[in-house]
Amino acid sequence: MSVFIWEEIKQASRSLASNKVRSFLTMLGVIIGIFSVITLVTIGEGAKTYITDQIKNLGAGYDSFILAAGKDQNTPPNPKFIYADIAYFKNQVPEIRDIVALNPGSGEFAYGKMTLKASMIMGETANAMQLMGGSLSSGRFFTEAEVEGRKKVVVIGPTVAKTFFGDSSPIGERIKIRGDRYVIIGVSESRGSIGPIDMDKRAVIPITTSNNMMGNDKIMRFNIFPKDIKKIDEVEQKLAEVVKRRIRSDDFRFMTQQGILNIVNNVLGALTGFVAGIAAISLLVGGIGIMNIMLVAVNERVREIGVRKAIGAKRRDIVIQFLVESMLISMIGGILGIFFGLLGAFLIIWSIKGTLVIAWWAVIMATTVSAAVGIFFGVYPAMRAAALDPVEALRYE
Template sequence: MTLFEGVRSALTSLLANKLRSFLTMLGVIIGVAAVIVVVAIGEGLKADVMQRIQGLGTNLLMISPSSRSGRHGPVVRRGRLTDDDWEAIESKVTNVSAIAPIVQGSVTVKYRNRTHASRVLGSTPDIMTTQNLTLAAGRFFTTSEERSRARVVVLGSTVVEEIFYGRVLLEETVRIKGVPFRVIGVFEEKGGSWGSPDDQVYVPLSTARQRLLGRSTLSTIYVSAASTKVVAEVEESLTQVLRRQHRVRNEEDDFRIRSQEEILTTMSETSAMLTRFLAGIALVSLLVGGVGIMNIMLVSVAERTREIGIRKAVGARRRDIQTQFLIESTALSVIGGIIGGIIGIGISKLVGSALGWTTVVPLWAILVAFLFAAAVGVFFGYYPSRKAALLDPIECLRYE
């Protein structure tokens, strides 16, 4: 019997029990579809994050406070960034094109009866350079406005969408945490969905601190190196300056400096790990599908005992019987895999367009899911087929 004939006869017998075959495949269908959807969303998230981070300046270094353990035990000391640090960097670190100290916090933005929960970012005009921001209309605040704690605000595109219905209304007054601000500019959309700068409002640093957040420390300091070549050098001298500032000698630093490259790596590693973890769970459902196949194959072997007897009587060898049932179980899982693959790709596309998420279905995910499904069919079909092959022809022919 050739392989082609084997496949044809397997399909014939699967078609004889259409509903049962379909229900058996369902486990594999769901498993494969789940793997593909999970990977598609994960890969989409990764691409999204990458795009967002690459939108920031390429020479960017981000300084943020970090916690460290106390000198004499596990007491956690929270690091702080202050204006002194900022000034020290400004005076002592060379090859720097822009320094933007930042404070951030959650606020509500209100215009007439429209309210929108957003984030405020207080900084100096240098933030335009470090974050690669582009204005769609109006202007950014000036250094003198920053010094005088002016109540002026530049809005991200999402905020404009939410409170102005997308209209550009310069010189209007919006209330941030109840404090009236004059809108002086609007940013161009930057893209990216999670925590995008589009959903932020930018105000002068001093204004944010005193009128909105009531905080004297800094959340972050963005430093743009003068060129890509000097990023490492700048990072090194930043570390030295901040250590001296914070009197860090032999203990852990109480701050962190991350370059854009590091953030990219961390982000992509994290999302890859998450994707793998979720895909792993989805693969488990494939295994469960395999158990379903084994179950039905055992039933099928029992039901077809007489057929096995007839085939053996007319000359089928063990291998012939085993191959026949293995082809059937593999056909179940492979067809399930194909259907699941199509459904998975469909759902990924649907999720992409319905929720506005970026989804990417990589070829490797389809191949892995499909091969795994086929392997499941062979693996879980082996025992039932072996059982069928070893049946005694006399017993089979006597079987009612």
């Protein structure tokens, strides 16, 4: 039997090869269906890895969560947090180990006649470096005393250092940030980009100094580090009450890495469902196309079927012959779809500097589904071929 199947595959590939354009056009539905699913799933898997990494970079690793101003992401935040809240929250919720305060902003950097426009300025507390990961290639991070004293010191990213100072050390030099002079005390290691934000083209200054710069004393975001990460929900609840009382408003929100990942998963899930729907339609149309072309193939080969029956082919042999052919069409289509899907996903992921994560379950599923499409839509034409009366078939011109 296996010998027979192998012969069938050989003969079917020849018959497909003798009609290359027709075979390819027939495969197209399956190719598009499988392509779209593989692309999306692969990008989705890549995005999950990417986002997890980036959230870690943002400092909300699995050991912390974020307290941010604004009820949700869509309303513009009107922060009511101030620097003194750090001590207050820690005092009110003793389960908190530490708190990092963060104020993102942007502005122009200048050194002599050189400028860097629209660069990111991060106001941070002195503990940010140590708690949120990241390291310096030279110099030091600012101290708590410098934060308390609202000193104009800055830790710059490697791109800033390179742009202004080339290969010479920028430590101790002064640059202008939004018009004010700052002393460079450190240069951070390269961290690449987080989404649209170039982490290497930014300046980190004490959060209090950034308050001065922005002309208010508000803080956008805290990263809360509980003593026991397993009690994250408990700490969150307790802190929520404290925050409500403190700012007399519920205009704030919590974000955990898991929470953000859940949102990402939900979005990806909905998207995957949508694309799966399109793919299903594409596979259905592709399958009908296969059925159609197989019916044509049966009609073209009535005489051949007659001859095969005359020399001893059973119904089953004819059924297998045509099923192998339709399955081959859709499986080759599926494999092409997988190939182009992975290629497309790779190009997209490569362009955003992510890592390609091949979802093998999706590859295996795509192969199985395309084989199943071929068999399912090939059954009817194959049965018709097998049911032909040999005498009639031999007489057919």
